[in-house]
Amino acid sequence: MSRGETAGRCVVWVGRPSVEEHFGLIRAGWRTVVADPSRDAGDPPPCGQRAIAVLDLRQDTEPAARMLFELKAQHPDLPWIGLTGVRASADDVALKRLLSQAFHVIEGQAPLGALRQALRRATGCTTDVEADPPSLLTGNSPAIRTLSQNLRKFAPVELPLLITGETGTGKEMAARALHQLSPRRDKPFAAINCGALPASLVQSELFGHERGAFTGATARRIGHFESADGGTVFLDEIGDLPLDAQTNLLRVLQEGTVERIGSCQSIRVDVRVLAATHVDLEKAVAQGRFREDLFYRLNVLRLRMPPLRERTGDVELLAQHFLDAFRESYGTRARAFSSAARRAMNAFPWPGNVRELMNRVQRAAVIADDALITPDDLELNADTHGADRDSLGSARTSAEREAIMDCLRASAFNISECARRLRVSRVTVYRLCKKHQLAIDQLR
Ligand SMILES: Nc1ncnc2c1ncn2[C@@H]1O[C@H](COP(=O)(O)OP(=O)(O)OP(=O)(O)O)[C@@H](O)[C@H]1O
Ligand SMILES: [Mg+2]
Structure with a gap:
């Protein structure tokens, strides 16, 4: 399929795609309009001749189905693909009847590959088009062009990356773009804001815990590092990470293992760590608030987001x-x-x-x-x-x-x-x- 074939082609996503899914479609050349039923209820999105809908039933089924009906009322010929998180249960007759009208139904939690394939089949296209990577970061200034070049150089290298920059400069966006440009793009991207987590929960969020590890730990919990295995972990506001969690993070970077709280068993994880900070980490090191060895581990590759x-x-x-x-x-x-x-x-x-x-x-x-x-x-x-x-x-x-x-x-x-x-x-x-x-x- 040439770029001409995708021009004007639009996916109307009824529901909430993950960032990976959204970017994944854009990278494959699909213009993607998100119609979130919990936000845009009663307001079906504009939908052209060459549109195809994705009915995302992984969250709230009813509002999404209602929005699809509204869309279909206006565009009776609109083809659509159903996404269900799990196999529709045999007794859910209404859901089964609805899905029987879909061009195709995809089951499972990570449907991007299957979805791209179904979209190609539904529209008669033969291949995807990879969008130009720098288009993920809007801008044409020398500063942003250098940044885009560096993003492309850093993406395939399996080393930690430290992203610095003032608030709102696009640190998280750059981290997501880098993940999308990397060979890990089809694996999870976990973004964790270290500053927003209560200090008492940080370790458990990142590394998980065993049942009974502390009061209130009624069940085993898998941490972000384990669930993002094979993918990328983005630690936002890394300067706010408590010192004990810094020690465990160092172990991940040095040995590639995590230990759940309450367990002394090391679990091997394969993640790439990206970190962002708005504070001066060198200063935090000098003040004893940030481990020097961790700083040097993280600071191998560095990306500075220029202020606007x-x-x-x-x-x-x-x-x-x-x-x-x-x-x-x-x-x-x-x-x-x-x-x-x-x-x-x-x-x-x-x-x-x-x-x-x-x-x-x-x-x-x-x-x-x-x-x-x-x-x-x-x-x-x-x-x-x-x-x-x-x-x-x-x-x-x-x-x-x-x-x-x-x-x-x-x-x-x-x-x-x-x-x-x-x-x-x-x-x-x-x-x-x-x-x-x-x-x-x-x-x-
Ligand atoms: N180059 C860009 N093109 C389009 N949108 C952008 C760009 N850079 C940033 N944005 C948008 O600006 C907003 C802020 O970006 P982001 O959250 O990545 O910034 P940040 O540096 O992580 O901010 P903070 O320090 O407050 O966490 C987001 O809504 C993002 O989509
Ligand atoms: Mg941020």
């Missing part, structure tokens, strides 16, 4: 990308940005980076009255001109400080309100306050 303000030219590209993606699902009136909006976006320091840009664009797309999004729609100041870019380089830090300070004042120094206005997380606001030495308690 360093990605010259990418702001407009990303903004249009987010707007197009949003329009595809919601068909908004806004389709582009006014020149004033583009100037304002280029001059803004983007403390929340790509995530903040995406959030502002989506909100602007909803509220914009015209085809062109204005600075007001983006809640950006139209007077900020990007003319003196060089001086902005050093001025940006103080602009960032001012932006945070202004927003804090406008939010009466309420962190949640400030985070909402800036469209970043509360953690980011705290981080920025720390970075710019803004003592909230005193300012209040």
Whole structure:
């Protein structure tokens, strides 16, 4: 199948695909629209002539089936493929009747290979097309092109990788892209946010536990490292990993084994470890908060995600990308940005980076009255001109400080309100306050 054959071909996924499934289809050349019945109920997605639906019955069966009926009411000829996590039980007559109308039914938890095959058969295509890997990371700046090249170099190498960068720069996205580019792409990708896990649970989450290992351990639990065997484990906010878990992680990296809590049996695991941090790990090592030997083990390959303000030219590209993606699902009136909006976006320091840009664009797309999004729609100041870019380089830090300070004042120094206005997380606001030495308690 040439790329021309896939052009316009679209999979409407009724349900929630895993990231691997979503990327897997995109990589195979399928435009993929996700229609999540728990989120988009009563709102079947736009669906063209050359679409095929995937009815994902692995979560809530009824809402998904209802959404498929709505789709079929509008597009009676729409072919569809059923995905069931397990074999439909013999007495579930309604489900069996529904599935009997499918072009094909796939059973099991990891259906990507079978699904690609079924999609090809349903549409008469002969082979998949691998999408261009860098397209997984939108952007064309020198910084992002170098990053994409490094991603491709690092993907096939079985070494740990440390990804650094400010909040919202795409660290997790890069980790997922790397997994997709690697020979492990058809195996699990487990993303664990070490900062979000209570210290008492980290070990059990990562390495598992035996029944009775501690109070409340009523059953054996398999940890992420074991269940991701053959795949990739992404440890986000690795700087927050407690010291005892750091020791066990070192064992995984050195010996390729884990021990469940409450067991002294070593279990061999084959995982590639990717880690991300927004904190300076060298500093954490110097302060004794992070094991030096672990740091050197993780820091073999390093990827630095550039902040958006360093990605010259990418702001407009990303903004249009987010707007197009949003329009595809919601068909908004806004389709582009006014020149004033583009100037304002280029001059803004983007403390929340790509995530903040995406959030502002989506909100602007909803509220914009015209085809062109204005600075007001983006809640950006139209007077900020990007003319003196060089001086902005050093001025940006103080602009960032001012932006945070202004927003804090406008939010009466309420962190949640400030985070909402800036469209970043509360953690980011705290981080920025720390970075710019803004003592909230005193300012209040
Ligand atoms: N190059 C890109 N193209 C498209 N979307 C992107 C890109 N980079 C980041 N994003 C989007 O921006 C958001 C933030 O990305 P991600 O979660 O990977 O950042 P992060 O660095 O892990 O953030 P944090 O430090 O807060 O955990 C996500 O919704 C992601 O899809
Ligand atoms: Mg992240």
